[in-house]
Amino acid sequence: MRIARRIGHWIGGAAGASALLLLGGGPAAADVPIGQPMTGEMTYYDDAGYGACGTPIDASSQYLVAVSYQWWTTANPNNDPLCDGISVQVTYNGQTITVPVEDKCPSCDATHIDLSEPAFTEFAPTGTGVVTGITWQFVNSDGTALH
Template structure:
C-alpha cells in the first residue's frame, strides 16, 4: 500500500513537464508478460486519464510513469482502451488503466481496493509474485 500518492490531471501534467518524459517507453508492450508486485489504493477524484475514479469501489489500475508516453496523460495511449490482465495464484482479472502510480517502478502496479480484494485481503498490503500484461 502506498502512503503518498500524487494523482490527477494537473499534478501528472506538471510532473511530466517538470521532469520530462525521458523514462517513458516508446511503445506499450501489449501482450508481453511481466512479473512483479501489486499494492492497492483508494483515491477518489480525477485519475491521470482525466476521468472520475473511485478506487474504493471501482475496478481499475494505476501503472508506473515508465509506461506513459505523453506529457499530458489525458492524451496518452494508455487511456485509450488499454487494460491490465493480472494473474495470481491461478486467478486472472482484467482491469482498465485509469491512473498513474508515481511511486511504482515498471513492474509494480497499484490496484484499486476492489481489484486487490479479488486476490487477497487488504491487510496483506502487497502481493508479490503476480504476473501481468497490457491488453487491448
C-alpha cells in the same frame, strides 16, 4: 494525476532494476508491450477524484489500475495511449482479472501495479499490503493481447 495514499508500498528491488535496464528509462508510445507478460508486484489504493486519464474515479469501489509513471509517454496523461482502450490483465494464484488503466502510479517501478481496492481483494486481503510474484500484461480493453 493523483497524489496517492500508499498502502503497503515498496520501491526498487531487483525486478525494478532489471525492468529499467530493459526499458532504457521508459518506453515510447509504440513500445507499450501489449501481450507481453511481466512478473512483478501489486499494491492497492482507494483514492477518489480524477485519474490520470482525466475521468472521475473511485478506487474504493471501482475496478481499475494505476500503472507506473514509466509507461506514460505524453506530457498530458489525458492524451496518453494508455488512456485509449488499454487494460491490465493480472494473474495470481490461478485467478485472472482484467482492469482498465485509469490512473498513474507516481512511485511504482515498471513492473509494479497499483490496483483499486476491490480489484486487489480479488487476490488477497487488504492487510496483505504488497503481493509479489504476480504476472500481468497490457491488453486491449476487450482482453485481447493483439493490436
